[in-house]
Amino acid sequence: xxxxxxxxxxxxxxxxxxxxxxxxxxxxxxxxxxxxxxxxxxxxxxxxxxxxxxxxxxxxxxxxxxxxxxxxxxxxxxxxxxxxxxxxxxxxxxxxxxxxxxxxxxxxxxxxxxxxxxxxxxxxxxxxxxxxxxxxxxxxxxxxxxxxxxxxxxxxxxxxxxxxxxxxxxxxxxxxxxxxxxxxxxxxxxxxxxxxxxxxxxxxxxxxxxxxxxxxxxxxxxxxxxxxxxxxxxxxxxxxxxxxxxxxxxxxxxxxxxxxxxxxxxxxxxxxxxxxxxxxxxxxxxxxxxxxxxxxxxxxxxxxxxxxxxxxxxxxxxxxxxxxxxxxxxxxxxxxxxxxxxxxxxxxxxxxxxxxxxxxxxxxxxxxxxxxxxxxxxxxxxxxxxxxxxxxxxxxxxxxxxxxxxxxxxxxxxxxxxxxxxxxxxxxxxxxxxxxxxxxx
Amino acid sequence: xxxxxxxxxxxxxxxxxxxxxxxxxxxxxxxxxxxxxxxxxxxxxxxxxxxxxxxxxxxxxxxxxxxxxxxxxxxxxxxxxxxxxxxxxxxxxxxxxxxxxxxxxxxxxxxxxxxxxxxxxxxxxxxxxxxxxxxxxxxxxxxxxxxxxxxxxxxxxxxxxxxxxxxxxxxxxxxxxxxxxxxxxxxxxxxxxxxxxxxxxxxxxxxxxxxxxxxxxxxxxxxxxxxxxxxxxxxxxxxxxxxxxxxxxxxxxxxxxxxxxxxxxxxxxxxxxxxxxxxxxxxxxxxxxxxxxxxxxxxxxxxxxxxxxxxxxxxxxxxxxxxxxxxxxxxxxxxxxxxxxxxxxxxxxxxxxxxxxxxxxxxxxxxxxxxxxxxxxxxxxxxxxxxxxxxxxxxxxxxxxxxxxxxxxxxxxxxxxxxxxxxxxxxxxxxxxxxxxxxxx
Numbered sequence: 063x064x065x066x067x068x069x070x071x072x073x074x075x076x077x078x079x080x081x082x083x084x085x086x087x088x089x090x091x092x093x094x095x096x097x098x099x100x101x102x103x104x105x106x107x108x109x110x111x112x113x114x115x116x117x118x119x120x121x122x123x124x125x126x127x128x129x130x131x132x133x134x135x136x137x138x139x140x141x142x143x144x145x146x147x148x149x150x151x152x153x154x155x156x157x158x159x160x161x162x163x164x165x166x167x168x169x170x171x172x173x174x175x176x177x178x179x180x181x182x183x184x185x186x187x188x189x190x191x192x193x194x195x196x197x198x199x200x201x202x203x204x205x206x207x208x209x210x211x212x213x214x215x216x217x218x219x220x221x222x223x224x225x226x227x228x229x230x231x232x233x234x235x236x237x238x239x240x241x242x243x244x245x246x247x248x249x250x251x252x253x254x255x256x257x258x259x260x261x262x263x264x265x266x267x268x269x270x271x272x273x274x275x276x277x278x279x280x281x282x283x284x285x286x287x288x289x290x291x292x293x294x295x296x297x298x299x300x301x302x303x304x305x306x307x308x309x310x311x312x313x314x315x316x317x318x319x320x321x322x323x324x325x326x327x328x329x330x331x332x333x334x335x336x337x338x339x340x341x342x343x344x345x346x347x348x349x350x351x352x353x354x355x356x357x358x359x360x361x362x363x364x365x366x367x368x369x370x371x372x373x374x375x376x377x378x379x380x381x382x383x384x385x386x387x388x389x390x391x392x393x394x395x396x397x398x399x400x401x402x403x404x405x406x407x408x409x410x411x412x413x414x415x416x417x418x419x420x421x422x423x424x425x426x427x428x429x430x431x432x433x434x435x436x437x438x439x440x441x442x443x444x445x446x447x448x449x450x451x452x453x454x455x456x457x458x459x460x461x462x463x464x465x466x467x468x469x470x471x472x473x474x475x476x477x478x479x480x481x482x483x484x485x486x487x488x489x490x491x492x493x494x495x496x497x498x499x500x501x502x503x
Numbered sequence: 504x505x506x507x508x509x510x511x512x513x514x515x516x517x518x519x520x521x522x523x524x525x526x527x528x529x530x531x532x533x534x535x536x537x538x539x540x541x542x543x544x545x546x547x548x549x550x551x552x553x554x555x556x557x558x559x560x561x562x563x564x565x566x567x568x569x570x571x572x573x574x575x576x577x578x579x580x581x582x583x584x585x586x587x588x589x590x591x592x593x594x595x596x597x598x599x600x601x602x603x604x605x606x607x608x609x610x611x612x613x614x615x616x617x618x619x620x621x622x623x624x625x626x627x628x629x630x631x632x633x634x635x636x637x638x639x640x641x642x643x644x645x646x647x648x649x650x651x652x653x654x655x656x657x658x659x660x661x662x663x664x665x666x667x668x669x670x671x672x673x674x675x676x677x678x679x680x681x682x683x684x685x686x687x688x689x690x691x692x693x694x695x696x697x698x699x700x701x702x703x704x705x706x707x708x709x710x711x712x713x714x715x716x717x718x719x720x721x722x723x724x725x726x727x728x729x730x731x732x733x734x735x736x737x738x739x740x741x742x743x744x745x746x747x748x749x750x751x752x753x754x755x756x757x758x759x760x761x762x763x764x765x766x767x768x769x770x771x772x773x774x775x776x777x778x779x780x781x782x783x784x785x786x787x788x789x790x791x792x793x794x795x796x797x798x799x800x801x802x803x804x805x806x807x808x809x810x811x812x813x814x815x816x817x818x819x820x821x822x823x824x825x826x827x828x829x830x831x832x833x834x835x836x837x838x839x840x841x842x843x844x845x846x847x848x849x850x851x852x853x854x855x856x857x858x859x860x861x862x863x864x865x866x867x868x869x870x871x872x873x874x875x876x877x878x879x880x881x882x883x884x885x886x887x888x889x890x891x892x893x894x895x896x897x898x899x900x901x902x903x904x905x906x907x908x909x910x911x912x913x914x915x916x917x918x919x920x921x922x923x924x925x926x927x928x929x930x931x932x933x934x935x936x937x938x939x940x941x942x943x944x
Contacts, residue, residue, distance in 0.1 A: 063792065065784040066833060068758070069751040072661045090742040092905060110662055110710030110741075134905035136742075136876075163742075166905035167878040191704040191900050200708055207665040214655065220513045221551055224648040226734045226916065228935050229670070229717050230683075230694075232942040242671075244685040244694070247723075247939050253671075253685070260935065263632040263944065267641055269551030276670050276717060282688075293667045300551075301531040301577075301604075310510040317509070343506040351504065392507060435577075437608040456944030459632050464533060464575035464607035475667065494669050494701060498688050501673040503704065503897030 075109035079143055080151050087155065088140040089114075090163065092195075093133055095175030103128050105157070106150075106175070107139065111204075112329060113197065115149035116141060116157050123160050133175060136164035172196075183489055190494055191503055201330035203493055205323055206479045210274050212322030213295050213473075216315045222297060223268040227260035229276055233453055235259050236402055242280045253278035256472055258404065259457050261298035262433060265468045266460055272297040277472070284498050286487040287372075287425060289476060291496040298433075298470030305416045305432040308469040309346065309392055312420060312428065316390070317341045323482075336483050339389040345382050346392035349414070352378055368400040376424035394418040403447050404440070404457075406432040406469075416469075423481045430471025437461035516550035520584055521592050528596065529581040530555075531604065533636075534574055536616030544569055546598070547591075547616070548580065552645075553770060554638065556590035557582060557598050564601050574616060577605035613637075624930055631935055632944055642771035644934055646764055647920045651715050653763030654736050654914075657756045663738060664709040668701035670717055674894055676700050677843055681722045694719035697913055699845065700898050702739035703874060706909045707901055713738040718913070725939050727928040728813075728866060730917060732937040739874075739911030746857045746873040749910040750787065750833055753861060753869065757831070758782045764923075777924050780830040786823050787833035790855070793819055809841040817865035835859040844888050845881070845898075847873040847910075857910075864922045871912025878902035 075089045091107035091114065105116040116139055118128050131137075138161045146154035171189055173179055174196050179186075186193050193199060214224065230251050234241045235258035242253040257273050264271040277294040299311060320338050324331065331338065347355065352370065356362040356377050364374060370393065382391035394417070398407050401415040408414040417431025434440045440461045444451045451458065479491040489495040494503055516530045532548035532555065546557040557580055559569050572578075579602045587595035612630055614620055615637050620627075627634050634640060655665065671692050675682045676699035683694040698714050705712040718735040740752060761779050765772065772779065788796065793811065797803040797818050805815060811834065823832035835858070839848050842856040849855040858872025875881045881902045885892045892899065920932040930936040935944055 064787045065827075066747065066750045066754045066787050067784045068755040069661070069748065074662055090907065092907065136905055136907040164876050164905060164907055167903045170904055188897070189900070191707065191897065192904050194705070194708040203666070204664055204709070206667075210667065211655070211659065211665055214652070218652065220510070221515055223645055224652055225644070225934070226647075226651065226715070226717075228732050228937050230719070230732050230937055230942065242685055242687070244683055246683070246942055247721075249942055251942055259944070264635070264934070266632065267635040268645070274667070274715075276667075278671070280688075291669050291671050306507065307510065309507045313507045314509040343508045346505045346507050386506075435605050456629070456632065459630070459944070462608045463611055463633050464577055464605060466531065466533065466577040466605055493666070493705070496669050496671055501671065501687055501690055501692055503700070503900070 074111050076112040076114065076151055079114050079153055079155060082143045083145055083153060084143065086140060086142050086158070088138065090136070090138045093131060093135045093137060096131055096133060098128075103131065105131060105137075105139075107137065108195065108197075113150045114155060115146065115153075116155045118157050118160065123157055126160050126162065131160070132166070134166040134170055135162055137162055183487060187489065187495065187500060188503070194493060197333060201327070201333045202479065202483060202485070202491065204330050205327050205334070205336070205483060206475065206491065208323045208326045209319055209478060209482070210293070210295065210475060211326075212319040213315060214272070214274065215322065216318040217270075217272040217297060220270065220311065220314075222270040222272045222299070223264070225260065225264050225268075225271045225273050227257050227264075227273060227275065229254045229278070231259075235404070240279050240281045242278050255279060256294065257296050258402075261296055261470055262404070262457075262460055262465075262468065265298040265300045265470070266465050269301060269466075270297070270299045274475075282498060286489075287477065287480075289488055289492055289495055289497060292477075292492070293475035295473040295475055295478075296470065298468060300466040300468040302432065302467050302469050305394070305418060305430070305469050308430050308432070308471055309344075309418060312430070312471060313341065313344050320482075334483055338482065341388075341390065343388075344390045344392055344420075345386045345388050346394055346418075347378075348395040349393055349397065350395070352393050355381055368397045370419070370426070375421050375426055379421050379424045382421075390420060390422050392418050392420055401431070403443050403449060404433050406434045406439075422478070423484070425477060425481055427477045427481060428471050428473045430469065432467070432469035435461060435465040435467050515552050517553040517555060517592055520555050520594055520596060523584045524586055524594060525584065527581060527583050527599070529579065531577070531579045534572060534576045534578060537572055537574060539569075544572065546572060546578075546580075548578065549636065549638075554591045555596060556587065556594075557596045559598050559601065564598060567601050567603065572601070573607070575607040575611055576603055578603055624928060628930065628936065628941060629944070635934060638774060642768070642774045643920070643924060643926070643932065645771050646768050646775070646777070646924060647916065647932065649764045649767045650760055650919060650923070651734070651736065651916060652767075653760035654756060655713070655715065656763065657759040658711075658713040658738060661711065661752065661755075663711040663713045663740070664705070666698075666701065666705050666709075666712045666714050668695075668698050668705075668714060668716065670695045670719070672700075676845070681720050683719050683721045696720060697735065698737050699843075702737055702911055703845070703898075703901055703906075703909065706739040706741045706911070707906050710742060710907075711738070711740045715916075723939060727930075728918065728921075730929055730933055730936055730938060733918075733933070734916035736914040736916055736919075737911065739909060741907040741909040743873065743908050743910050746835070746859060746871070746910050749871050749873070749912055750785075750859060753871070753912060754782065754785050761923075775924055779923065782829075782831065784829075785831045785833055785861075786827045786829055787835055787859075788819075789836040790834055790838065791836070793834050796822055809838045811860070811867070816862050816867055820862050820865045823862075830864055832862050833859050834862065842872070844884050844890060845874050847875045847880075861912075863919070864925070866918060866922055868918045868922060869912050869914045871910065873908070873910035876902060876906040876908050
């Protein structure tokens with residue numbers, strides 16, 4: 063019988079060491095790299111948020127031989143902190159004690175201790191439990207965590223309620239065959255292609271909602287920009303005037319998130335040599351204008367009348383950067399036929415949907431828009447698309463019993479991370495990516 | 504071509520109205536209830552975070568007839584705010600203008616406007632997109648959102664990194680047959696029973712990690728405490744001395760979360776008449792002590808030598824409340840054979856695991872413990888359980904290349920919500936529950 067109380071006060075190890083010059087510190091970490099200098103050794107110790115340089119002087123410390131300390135050992139060390147401008151964070155710990163808490167059983171399969179590991183994805187991905195320990199990869203996913211945290215903080219500040227919704231569903235929201243199926247106690251079930259229905263349900267409840275959750279697309283695309291499971295940053299807001307309210311919310315959110323990342327991850331951004339854009343305002347063009355701009359400015363005759371091709375996304379971003387100094391550009395009023403059945407058509411031109419994409423550095427990172435809120439309009443749209451309204455009775459219940467005008471969007475967290483950090487492949491922006499060939503680790 | 508900038512400044516409607524006595528306000532909402540008083544009507548308008556009483560005086564306002572305003576209409580109203588102690592929030596808006604933004608197509612199928620709807624789950628669950636609009640249900644899920652938000656805020660303050668991991672996996676972490684299967688491009692895949700492997704991988708990377716994510720259990724239990732898909736609040740921490748570090752972290756977190764909920768949801772808690780416990784410290788007993796206490800204090804002879812039965816969880820909570828004034832109690836040192844293969848055995852008694860449950864108001868809400876970090880120990884444990892170590896090579900890679908002592912836990916968000924708000928059924932603590940018979944909405 064005992065009583066459990068609060069944890070010890072938390073102090074980040076790097077902060078502790080930086081603030082203890084002239085004093086003795088004790089901390090735990092993992093030996094990231096040993097550099098033996100004949101009469102002493104540098105031990106670079108990896109802690110939760112960064113590397114700390116230690117020196118092991120002489121041949122032994124207590125019962126530990128200098129020659130026995132190897133990469134990947136888990137240690138507790140004690141020593142006095144000295145200023146050392148050439149070391150990480152400008153400090154060095156001269157060890158007076160070391161103990162070994164855990165040992166590796168094999169040599170590291172990758173050069174974790176090197177500044178750049180230089181691994182191909184084929185080598186990197188199966189070894190992610192180990193390769194993620196490299197400071198550069200750590201930095202990428204700390205930034206990714208901060209993007210999601212900044213998103214949540216902004217949404218909460220704007221009166222949004224944080225929702226958590228099921229991913230096993232009875233029908234796909236986005237249509238098409240790109241959906242994973244599973245057997246659910248004898249019933250056919252699917253993995254959610256988006257939280258769309260649930261966002262709309264709850265926008266009718268809380269007015270403003272957001273979710274950070276897993277999203278599934280069974281797409282047979284093996285490209286540098288597709289994942290089959292990814293993290294969606296989603297929001298939905300009711301009582302809007304138009305989809306421009308949604309686009310403004312995204313603009314405000316992105317400004318906030320980029321500042322949040324700069325504030326919370328300065329060392330990570332420096333290590334990654336990240337170039338974080340300043341957003342003032344984001345240019346917005348209509349789909350047909352986008353096609354015209356590409357023709358007039360770049361002599362590009364588009365063959366895709368319903369969507370933007372990847373090379374066109376690049377072209378439009380180049381234009382926005384050159385003409386308006388913006389790394390982001392909204393494209394609105396896409397042809398209705400290629401947008402989902404819940405998208406509202408433009409009352410001025412029914413062939414166009416009140417929907418938009420946001421492009422960032424040459425890649426679509428968001429799809430959003432205004433949704434149909436009128437029951438008859440939604441029923442008619444289902445009929446127009448030859449969809450069986452009976453299968454969507456739970457969904458259209460929303461409209462039947464009164465629904466405010468509303469809209470929202472979804473952002474792919476991995477794509478946003480990839481573009482922000484200029485990574486070459488979306489698999490570099492997912493810790494444990496799921497693609498057509500990869501289910502492990 | 505336009506430029507998109509920040510959204511309008513957000514003000515919660517209830518706050519706006521409360522702070523505008525003597526002034527005119529304009530806002531949007533949904534007619535929650537109309538009470539016609541022969542020469543005027545009360546319109547109770549539901550806004551994002553609460554009800555606002557409006558009065559419609561006379562027969563018409565502009566071109567809107569008083570008699571035409573019905574429940575579930577979406578409206579924009581303008582009027583002067585007066586003090587009115589009998590109304591919600593002590594204020595009332597005397598309307599000078601009303602416009603209708605959207606209309607329902609049918610009468611509400613449930614008495615949303617009543618203080619208590621009094622629905623059975625059979626009626627309630629299929630209509631959740633509508634029944635969630637009731638203020639009491641809104642309040643439950645706002646509190647649930649705040650629990651998760653408070654959890655994240657605390658974890659971030661303690662140096663934890665927020666992770667987002669895949670739920671389509673190649674092997675179950677918790678063993679047994681209670682796992683959903685799916686076809687993944689021709690490969691057999693599963694839905695994650697917990698983020699266990701991923702938490703351990705990333706604890707080796709970031710030291711401290713947490714996740715808020717969907718968890719899947721294909722259990723054929725149709726009880727008031729089981730869901731087949733739920734939200735897990737999970738954390739994992741490295742460089743620990745023992746599992747007591749994890750229990751302390753949970754204690755600190757729960758104190759923080761309960762304060763967060765009190766601060767962010769005062770009106771919701773009042774509406775729900777919630778009784779939020781004060782945590783000072785949490786008593787902790789060993790499994791064998793728990794069995795002894797039940798026998799000596801309650802004359803209960805347990806037949807379950809490996810776990811706690813539901814009635815025993817209730818009994819132990821009664822004891823903790825009576826003897827120690829605590830609504831929470833930790834139980835530690837469960838028999839190893841019923842704990843997962845990644846749990847560390849007690850070196851003093853290999854038949855016991857260094858693992859614990861946390862019980863709250865008669866229900867287990869957490870399972871946690873220290874994990875094996877030594878490679879050989881993990882390999883031996885797999886062999887002991889007749890598990891094929893080759894299938895777990897991605898997992899044991901963790902241990903092979905050096906892993907600090909670590910531990911963690913998982914909390915069921917719905918169970919915590921249910922117990923905190925004293926709800927009768929876990930389905931009352933899940934917006935869109937998934938059980939053996941329910942895949943919709």
